[in-house]
Amino acid sequence: MVVEILFEEVCSLYGDGQNVHYLQATLPGAQFVHTALTDEPYFAEHTPDLIYIGAMSERIQRRVIEKLRPYTARLKELVEKDVPILATGNAGEIFCKHITYKTEETEIDGLGLVDLTVETDYFNRYNGKVLADFEGMQIVGFRSQFSFMQGDNSQNYFLQVRRGDGLNKKSKLEGFRVHNLIGTNLLGPILPLNPLFCEYFISLSGEQAEAAFKEQAMDAYRQRVREFSDPEVKF
Amino acid sequence: MKIKYFMALYVAKGAQTAMRLLGRNATFLPGKLAEKLCKNFLSYMTPPKTVIAVTGTNGKTTVSNLLTSILQDNGYSVTNNSFGSNVQAGIISALVADTKLSGKPKKDIAVLEVDERSSLRIYPYMKPDYLLCNNLMRDSIKRNAHTEFIQFIVDKALPASTKLVLNSDDLIASGLGTKGQERVYFGLEAEIPQTSQPQHIRDIVYCPRCGELLQSVYVRYNHIGRHYCPKCGLKSPVPDYCVTEIDREKNTFTLRHGEEYHTYTLINDNIVNAYNFCGAIAVLTEIGLSPEQISKGFADSKIVKTRYEQLDAGDLHITMLMAKGQNPIACARCYDYAAKVSDPDKALLLIVDDKDDNIGNSESTCWLYDCDYRALKDDSIRQIVFAGPRCKDHYLRALLAGVDAGKIRCMESAKDGANAIDTAASKHIMVLFEMYRADEAAMVKAVLKDRGERGV
Known part of the structure; x- marks a missing residue:
């Protein structure tokens, strides 16, 4: 099994990098390919079983888009072949149609694989929590972002939100899912925080694995689900 | 005007x-x-x-x-x-x-x-x-x-x-x-x-x-x-x-x-x-x-006592070290410092959850995963007690960093954490506390001092 980690050296804000370590602990026999921003992506010539990319700064986001732009057709092909790709934080935004950076008054085209747009504003930081349903499981997570995705994700959302916001403050449908390309604004350690989702994500590749440190991870997960479900806990 | x-x-x-x-x-x-x-x-x-x-x-x-x-x-x-x-x-x-x-x-x-x-x-x-x-x-x-x-x-x-x-x-x-x-x-x-x-x-x-x-x-x-x-x-x-x-x-x-x-x-x-x-x-x-x-x-000049203090109580040596919660690098520097203190049988009591963020809330633990916990693997650290509402998250994070599960304990409160330390096994107890938890730190210091003086 081959797992490709894209640009971990710069796409690991907010603890996102530990998703990689959690995958490594869960899949000790897998080969992990760490593609740096200066490398040719492994997926260009091969088909990885899983791909992961984490959150990044806005300057890096622009660079990542330019890096991946020549591979747009190949990425589209991988998406259509149902290769599981997980993009956390603002990483999912690179797959959208375009991104407007309000503070700098600039706009760039994204990779265009997802029919959504993005607006980024340095002077409006949004923080939030999410309790949501996905494929019969509850997902918990955190959000901290300058940007919001805009558009209609009613046909391709990732999470049905119970508490917290979805794509934007008016929505209860969070992120997007196109085949097995999952983009979510939940950031940080989404896999160790959600061991059941970690197992699900791996299963999309056809492999089965028990999440690492499952007992302790489930203990922490159950506590968080309990807290997030408590009406006394503010969102 | x-x-x-x-x-x-x-x-x-x-x-x-x-x-x-x-x-x-x-x-x-x-x-x-x-x-x-x-x-x-x-x-x-x-x-x-x-x-x-x-x-x-x-x-x-x-x-x-x-x-x-x-x-x-x-x-x-x-x-x-x-x-x-x-x-x-x-x-x-x-x-x-x-x-x-x-x-x-x-x-x-x-x-x-x-x-x-x-x-x-x-x-x-x-x-x-x-x-x-x-x-x-x-x-x-x-x-x-x-x-x-x-x-x-x-x-x-x-x-x-x-x-x-x-x-x-x-x-x-x-x-x-x-x-x-x-x-x-x-x-x-x-x-x-x-x-x-x-x-x-x-x-x-x-x-x-x-x-x-x-x-x-x-x-x-x-x-x-x-x-x-x-x-x-x-x-x-x-x-x-x-x-x-x-x-x-x-x-x-x-x-x-x-x-x-x-x-x-x-x-x-x-x-x-x-x-x-x-x-x-x-x-x-x-x-x-x-x-x-x-x-x-x-x-x-001296570093302000609320930030760093050492004291002895009976045969216990206690170090109180302020750490900044939600600040992954400052906290990791404290872990690193604690690991490097030359003492072969240290106990660490970690009270680093944010105080306000856990009142009517559930603290974002993303920062734990940006914080480097690997220093806690050091052999000189014999026991680690995570105390606070997020102790289970710290536990998981420490395991992911390769810390031996056998030396970790989780306690919901700081006081229970102070009492959970095996003072027979560790004579040097280092308490790393979040800056806005100074009251709890003072209470923990009193508990440990008392235990040291009574030899329990």
């Missing part, structure tokens, strides 16, 4: 007096009130002759306290906000307290600890003569986002007239000042690390000028070290003020400035503080103090 300003000044001063009579801290609300009554209140204030701003992710309070203490020792009167808030309202409160009814400042110098995120609300209105920036690193996710954002904010706010005193070993902080500001650098040449390997968390990887992968001469921690770009030639600046030697036996360090070398008392042996001390000396020298004047202040 002047009338509005004076009205706001008098109301704020009145509020300050009233609050103090009621025994309350008047370090935030008077400033908030002043700003509410008079927009851009700060811009109407007459500043002291010299304004020094201290900013950066870690070390602001230590440096501000040190600067204030040494300046006062040398006969200067100083306005300082270190015991209050470091955002706009806190800074206004400190300045209001030291402003006469005529609007004139009472003190010679202001040493202002400034939250980086508040830069835009402060520097355009109260222009600092000097700005010291210790470091810019990832901090609270919710407020500070990432270092590129913070660098952007601070840089945008800084006036061209401010002289910058910057850490030469931090390629992000040393990159501040895009308006042609005058600058000096400080850094460390002592105890050069052997490693040039990338660290767990780095906030700068590619050259900010040309985008090439940066190369490292050495790395102290995170991105602190000496780096260069093989393509465009950008490199860590040469420090004007440089710690050349640390003598841990004599508790001294030597600093070079120009051709001169001077030796100072090492108040605390954490390498992070060596940067703090060096930066403070650079500022003090820049404003005209002699090495002798500074040296005397160093000899008399």
Whole structure:
């Protein structure tokens, strides 16, 4: 099994990098390919079983888009072949149609694989929590972002939100899912925080694995689900 | 507008007096009130002759306290906000307290600890003569986002007239000042690390000028070290003020400035503080103090007890060390420091959850995963007790870092944590506590002291 980690050296804000370590602990026999921003992506010539990319700064986001732009057709092909790709934080935004950076008054085209747009504003930081349903499981997570995705994700959302916001403050449908390309604004350690989702994500590749440190991870997960479900806990 | 300003000044001063009579801290609300009554209140204030701003992710309070203490020792009167808030309202409160009814400042110098995120609300209105920036690193996710954002904010706010005193070993902080500001650098040449390997968390990887992968001469921690770009030639600046030697036996360090070398008392042996001390000396020298004047202040100064304290109780040795919750790098530095304390059977009690974020809330634990827990694997740490509402999250995070599950315990409360330590197995107990949990830390200290004295 081959797992490709894209640009971990710069796409690991907010603890996102530990998703990689959690995958490594869960899949000790897998080969992990760490593609740096200066490398040719492994997926260009091969088909990885899983791909992961984490959150990044806005300057890096622009660079990542330019890096991946020549591979747009190949990425589209991988998406259509149902290769599981997980993009956390603002990483999912690179797959959208375009991104407007309000503070700098600039706009760039994204990779265009997802029919959504993005607006980024340095002077409006949004923080939030999410309790949501996905494929019969509850997902918990955190959000901290300058940007919001805009558009209609009613046909391709990732999470049905119970508490917290979805794509934007008016929505209860969070992120997007196109085949097995999952983009979510939940950031940080989404896999160790959600061991059941970690197992699900791996299963999309056809492999089965028990999440690492499952007992302790489930203990922490159950506590968080309990807290997030408590009406006394503010969102 | 002047009338509005004076009205706001008098109301704020009145509020300050009233609050103090009621025994309350008047370090935030008077400033908030002043700003509410008079927009851009700060811009109407007459500043002291010299304004020094201290900013950066870690070390602001230590440096501000040190600067204030040494300046006062040398006969200067100083306005300082270190015991209050470091955002706009806190800074206004400190300045209001030291402003006469005529609007004139009472003190010679202001040493202002400034939250980086508040830069835009402060520097355009109260222009600092000097700005010291210790470091810019990832901090609270919710407020500070990432270092590129913070660098952007601070840089945008800084006036061209401010002289910058910057850490030469931090390629992000040393990159501040895009308006042609005058600058000096400080850094460390002592105890050069052997490693040039990338660290767990780095906030700068590619050259900010040309985008090439940066190369490292050495790395102290995170991105602190000496780096260069093989393509465009950008490199860590040469420090004007440089710690050349640390003598841990004599508790001294030597600093070079120009051709001169001077030796100072090492108040605390954490390498992070060596940067703090060096930066403070650079500022003090820049404003005209002699090495002798500074040296005397160093000899008399101590790290504030609430931040670092050691005590003995029976056969127990207890170290209380303040850590900053939600600040992954500061917390990791504390873990690292604790691991390096030479004692083979230490116990660590970690109380680092955010206090306010767990009241009617469920704290974001993302920062735990940015914090390097690998130091906790050290064999010298015999037991680790995580105490607090997020103890299960710490447990999982520690396991992921490779810490042996057999030495970890989880307790919901700090008191239970203090009682859970096996004092027969560990005679040195290090308590790392979150800065806003000082009350619990005091309680824990009392419990451990009692256990030590009773031998249980």
